[in-house]
């Protein structure tokens with residue numbers, strides 16, 4: 001993967017947002033909020049940051065991606081199809097009976113490492129993968145996208161503690177800080193702030209990142 005300009009990434013993220021809305025409208029089902037808020041993150045990872053090969057999805061040296069907030073699959077499906085992991089026409093079968101392109105990540109689809117959707121599991125899975133890479137002395141990295149509401153799951157913090165204990169500098173945990181979960185604002189339902197200080201206290205190097213913006 002090359003280094004994309006920010007403008008290219010903005011335009012791609014806008015395309016992904018448009019395409020996922022089209023897909024959800026066509027299927028008359030799907031999660032829009034968390035998919036729209038994560039489009040910048042997924043676009044940056046897949047088009048610019050991660051080493052992966054749509055022609056060879058099982059390339060042993062690929063970086064691994066785990067969508068821990070698995071309900072936000074709509075942008076993920078559109079990016080995988082856009083990159084050529086599967087034909088774009090398959091997007092028209094989204095959430096139809098018998099289709100592998102379902103409402104959560106499904107590892108029968110090329111490009112998907114792990115079935116996810118039950119919140120709180122992705123980081124633990126990723127810790128295991130990152131330990132495996134270390135044990136095999138391989139250079140690939142693991143990227144995990146979590147929700148902010150997902151931070152209320154205790155298992156996230158067990159995994160965070162383990163990652164620091166095993167010094168997993170090949171693991172990147174990303175939190176989509178959209179401020180919302182199903183039942184309202186995250187700060188009303190289960191206050192998270194100061195979230196950066198909590199992660200820092202668990203031994204993580206914390207970086208706060210703005211989205212790409214929508215003016216592309």
Ligand SMILES: Cc1ncc(C[n+]2csc(CCOP(=O)(O)OP(=O)(O)O)c2C)c(N)n1
Pocket residue numbers: 033034035037069071072117118119120146147148149150151176178180181182
């Ligand atoms: C263990 C578990 N409990 C409940 C749910 C139902 N659920 C799906 S999405 C969601 C809200 C998640 O909010 P957040 O993590 O902030 O995701 P985002 O805002 O990015 O969509 C919930 C509670 C689930 N998928 N898994």
Ligand SMILES: [Mg+2]
Pocket residue numbers: 147148149176177178179180181
């Ligand atoms: Mg949220």
